[in-house]
Amino acid sequence: MDLFLKDKIALITASSKGLGFATAKQLVLEGAIVIINGRNEKTLSNAKRQLDSLPESRVIAVAGDVSHPDFSDRLMKEIQYHFDGLDILITNAGGPPAGSLDDFSIEDWEKAINTTLLSHVRLIQAAKPLLLKSPTPSILTITSAAVKQPMPNMILSNSIRSATVGLTKSLANEFGPSGIRVNSILPGWTDTERVHDLLNTRAQFNHSSIEEEYQKQALESPLRRIGKPEEFARVATFLVSPVASYINGVMLVVDGGMNKGTY
Numbered sequence: 001m002d003l004f005l006k007d008k009i010a011l012i013t014a015s016s017k018g019l020g021f022a023t024a025k026q027l028v029l030e031g032a033i034v035i036i037n038g039r040n041e042k043t044l045s046n047a048k049r050q051l052d053s054l055p056e057s058r059v060i061a062v063a064g065d066v067s068h069p070d071f072s073d074r075l076m077k078e079i080q081y082h083f084d085g086l087d088i089l090i091t092n093a094g095g096p097p098a099g100s101l102d103d104f105s106i107e108d109w110e111k112a113i114n115t116t117l118l119s120h121v122r123l124i125q126a127a128k129p130l131l132l133k134s135p136t137p138s139i140l141t142i143t144s145a146a147v148k149q150p151m152p153n154m155i156l157s158n159s160i161r162s163a164t165v166g167l168t169k170s171l172a173n174e175f176g177p178s179g180i181r182v183n184s185i186l187p188g189w190t191d192t193e194r195v196h197d198l199l200n201t202r203a204q205f206n207h208s209s210i211e212e213e214y215q216k217q218a219l220e221s222p223l224r225r226i227g228k229p230e231e232f233a234r235v236a237t238f239l240v241s242p243v244a245s246y247i248n249g250v251m252l253v254v255d256g257g258m259n260k261g262t263y
């Protein structure tokens with residue numbers, strides 16, 4: 001199926017690794033012009049190099065921290081320098097640290113709110129004028145399946161992601177009349193560096209091996225495995241594409257059925 005993404009301009013933040021990188025790759029494969037981002041310049045240029053090796057790849061890399069208050073405006077200026085508008089905005093950021101209530105100070109909470117909620121707000125505010133120039137504008141926030149079913153020892157993510165989902169649903173209503181679609185994907189356990197680190201920490205805590213922790217997590221899923229980044233990326237790419245033109249305000253769980261609730 002043609003997703004009509006050829007020559008569309010897509011920005012995806014926090015995309016030098018993991019879910020963001022896999023999505024950037026899928027967008028490149030579909031013919032989009034892709035702007036990638038991450039804080040570490042070396043990791044980012046390595047990601048760009050990998051994407052540049054794909055056929056007909058057109059990728060721009062902009063280094064910076066999405067939790068920094070000035071970064072979104074700087075990023076949009078850079079995009080405006082190259083292009084007349086923006087068709088797709090995918091807001092992603094690194095996840096907050098694992099832990100329970102006693103592990104975090106109020107400053108830790110504020111830092112997590114800044115990265116996990118306010119980065120989405122700032123990016124969307126800054127990108128809106130550019131998106132309004134597109135005939136097929138679309139925003140996707142990357143959140144977490146923890147919104148549907150809180151995960152053990154992940155109190156920051158469990159709490160703050162719900163606000164990002166509230167933001168997404170509110171904006172689907174607010175932006176709908178101007179044609180901008182706004183959706184969210186709530187990923188479940190997907191095999192990225194972050195998950196590797198989280199399971200490594202669990203292995204140390206449980207005096208087990210990381211392989212055992214992967215196995216335990218896989219058994220939580222009806223499919224008996226955790227997801228692959230490209231499985232997430234294909235869904236994200238479809239949702240932001242013009243083909244999904246009547247999907248708006250959706251909070252799509254991509255977790256292999258791990259969430260056992262009906263809704």
Ligand SMILES: NC(=O)c1ccc[n+]([C@@H]2O[C@H](COP(=O)([O-])OP(=O)(O)OC[C@H]3O[C@@H](n4cnc5c(N)ncnc54)[C@H](OP(=O)(O)O)[C@@H]3O)[C@@H](O)[C@H]2O)c1
Nearest residue numbers: 014016017018019038039040066094095189190192193194
């Ligand atoms: N993988 C999963 O199973 C899963 C499940 C639910 C939710 N999520 C959420 O989905 C998001 C992506 O997860 P992932 O597994 O892909 O993580 P990952 O493998 O750790 O990759 C994170 C990417 O984001 C970049 N990044 C981190 N903080 C950033 C910041 N402040 N500004 C700009 N770039 C930043 C990193 O590069 P630099 O470090 O160089 O900046 C890297 O490219 C996270 O919020 C995570 O909590 C993931």
